[in-house]
Structure formats: structure tokens, C-alpha cells
Amino acid sequence: MDVDENSNMPKPHDLLWFSDGSVVLATDIYLFKVHKGLLSLHSSVFKDMFESLNFDGSVSGGIGTGGSQEMYEGLPLVTLVGDKGEDIAHLLRAVFEPRYHDRHSDGTPLETVVALLVLSTKYDFKNIRNDVIFQISRHYPMTFRDYLSKDIGHLPLFGRTREDCHFYLLNAAFRADIDVLLPTLYLACSDASIKSLLGTYAIMPSECVNRLLMGRESLVEQQDRLVADLPERLREAIGKNACRKGCSCLKKAFYGSLSELINANFGGLDGAFIATFHLNGVCSDCSPFVVNEINTKRQEIWKNIPEYFGCRSWDALQKKLKEISGPSTW
Numbered sequence: 001m002d003v004d005e006n007s008n009m010p011k012p013h014d015l016l017w018f019s020d021g022s023v024v025l026a027t028d029i030y031l032f033k034v035h036k037g038l039l040s041l042h043s044s045v046f047k048d049m050f051e052s053l054n055f056d057g058s059v060s061g062g063i064g065t066g067g068s069q070e071m072y073e074g075l076p077l078v079t080l081v082g083d084k085g086e087d088i089a090h091l092l093r094a095v096f097e098p099r100y101h102d103r104h105s106d107g108t109p110l111e112t113v114v115a116l117l118v119l120s121t122k123y124d125f126k127n128i129r130n131d132v133i134f135q136i137s138r139h140y141p142m143t144f145r146d147y148l149s150k151d152i153g154h155l156p157l158f159g160r161t162r163e164d165c166h167f168y169l170l171n172a173a174f175r176a177d178i179d180v181l182l183p184t185l186y187l188a189c190s191d192a193s194i195k196s197l198l199g200t201y202a203i204m205p206s207e208c209v210n211r212l213l214m215g216r217e218s219l220v221e222q223q224d225r226l227v228a229d230l231p232e233r234l235r236e237a238i239g240k241n242a243c244r245k246g247c248s249c250l251k252k253a254f255y256g257s258l259s260e261l262i263n264a265n266f267g268g269l270d271g272a273f274i275a276t277f278h279l280n281g282v283c284s285d286c287s288p289f290v291v292n293e294i295n296t297k298r299q300e301i302w303k304n305i306p307e308y309f310g311c312r313s314w315d316a317l318q319k320k321l322k323e324i325s326g327p328s329t330w
């Protein structure tokens with residue numbers, strides 16, 4: 001393979017071209033001269049791939065190999081089919097440069113995060129995969145209060161705003177089958193308009209979008225019920241003697257502009273917000289009771305969110321994430 005005759009052919013990567021490398025990996029735009037032993041140590045897929053390289057340079061097949069084996073400057077040349085050179089560069093740098101990826105960083109570029117998640121799964125780099133899952137999960141936590149504390153769309157994340165990351169991360173997590181990330185990513189994406197969601201069929205697996213749409217419908221239905229039932233729950237509160245001081249304000253209290261709360265925004269159904277901006281005539285002594293009533297109902301919705309999106313329960317996923325998130329082994 002002569003890469004210099006044609007400018008469209010892949011070129012040696014500036015950094016990932018080690019003089020003592022033992023294999024050349026080919027992608028669409030880059031060639032990487034790297035070490036078989038180190039890749040085999042961290043990746044069962046590369047290990048199997050390299051073991052299948054025959055003495056005569058031919059390859060017995062396997063994921064990522066391109067059929068008939070070629071040589072490059074006396075070294076086996078393995079074509080990584082279907083992977084972008086830039087993405088493979090992120091993966092290999094994470095392997096060869098210990099500080100390239102920091103799982104505690106919020107500033108890793110989104111493109112790097114996505115590439116590492118998808119490719120570490122494809123090639124079975126367990127440590128990198130676990131680190132990226134941990135890194136993402138910190139911003140999409142699985143407990144009610146932690147999730148709400150992070151659910152601020154305009155805050156910076158991975159070189160963009162948080163809300164700009166939702167769909168890219170969901171797409172990557174779905175493709176890589178990272179179940180511990182899916183419920184909160186589905187939830188985060190649910191706040192988008194139906195028009196936007198339908199547009200994602202062009203870039204995301206249809207099963208992923210189907211689950212997102214169906215889960216969103218269940219979520220909206222439950223949220224709408226919560227809002228629609230608020231006046232009734234207020235009347236129930238009167239019977240519970242909500243105010244210990246014998247205040248009768250709840251009998252005269254009334255909700256206003258509740259239709260503004262009919263949407264898919266889970267974060268917008270905060271009890272204190274609703275009591276402040278939509279409930280009239282409640283005194284400061286009785287208000288906490290009403291707020292608590294709303295938030296209790298909201299937590300009941302939260303418990304069922306994984307089920308809405310066809311995922312396992314929070315408990316099961318939290319247990320799995322804890323195993324994944326153990327101390328970094330790098």
C-alpha cells in the first residue's frame with residue numbers, strides 16, 4: 001500500500017506513529033503505527049484480531065478487519081472498517097497518553113466523549129469505557145434531587161451547553177448499549193419538541209427514537225395528571241387539616257394559569273415554583289404542606305421513569321453503575 005501517491009489515501013498520524021510500533025492501523029484519513037502488545041493488553045477485540053494475523057500476513061477475519069491482509073513498511077496493516085480516523089485517534093490517544101482523558105473533567109470535548117464511548121465498547125477497552133460512563137453519569141445522575149440539581153440546560157458541558165449534549169450522548173449510549181445512562185438521557189431529551197424529536201430519526205436508530213417518544217408520552221401523561229389534579233388535591237388538603245394553626249386559607253385558595261404547566265418539562269413541576277407562581281391565597285404556614293404534596297407526587301413519577309423508557313429500575317441501574325464507577329485503574 002503506497003499512501004503517498006494519492007492525497008486521498010490515509011496519512012501517518014502526527015502523534016500516533018511510533019518508530020518501534022508493531023502494527024499499522026488504517027482508517028479513512030489516518031494510519032497509526034502502534035504497539036500490538038499494549039492494545040492487546042487493554043482490548044480483547046484487538047487481542048483476538050492480532051492473534052488471527054497469520055505468518056504470511058493474511059488475516060483470518062474478525063471485527064474491524066478489512067478482509068485480505070496488506071503490509072505497510074514490513075508491518076501488518078489492519079484496516080478498521082467503518083471507523084473515522086479522528087475517532088480512532090481519540091481512542092488510541094486515551095490508550096497511549098495516560099492524561100489524555102480525565103474522567104473527572106467536565107471540559108472534555110463532546111466529540112471525544114462520544115468517540116471514546118462508542119469505540120471503547122466496540123473494541124472492548126473496559127477501563128476507558130467505564131471511565132467515560134462514570135464521566136457522563138456525573139452529569140445525568142439517577143437520583144431525583146441530584147438529577148434536578150444538574151438539569152440546567154445552559155450550563156457548560158463538554159465544550160458546549162448541557163442541552164446541546166443530550167441527543168449526541170443518547171445516540172452514543174444507545175448504540176453502545178450503556179443501559180445505566182439511558183433513562184436520564186431519555187428524560188433529558190424528552191423536553192424537546194415533537195418536531196425536533198421526529199427529526200432525530202435521520203441520525204439515531206429508530207428503536208431509540210421510538211422508545212424516546214413512547215417514554216415521553218407516558219411522562220407527559222403523568223405530569224398532566226399531576227397538574228390537572230392539583231385543584232382536587234388542594235381540596236383534599238383541607239380535610240387533612242394542613243395548617244396546625246387552624247388557618248382556613250386553603251378553603252379560599254385557588255390555582256391559576258395551570259395550562260402553562262402542560263408540557264414535557266419534568267424540571268418545571270417543582271412544588272415551590274408552582275406554589276409561588278400558580279397558587280393564590282395560601283399563607284406561609286400552609287404553603288409548605290402544599291409544596292410537599294406536589295413534590296411527593298412528582299417523586300412518584302420519578303420512580304417510574306425508567307419503566308416509561310423501557311429500562312430497568314433505578315435500583316438495578318444504580319447498583320450496576322456503582323460497579324462500573326469503581327476507582328479508575330489507570
Ligand SMILES: [Zn+2]
Pocket residue numbers: 243247248249250282283284285286287
Ligand atoms: Zn394558611
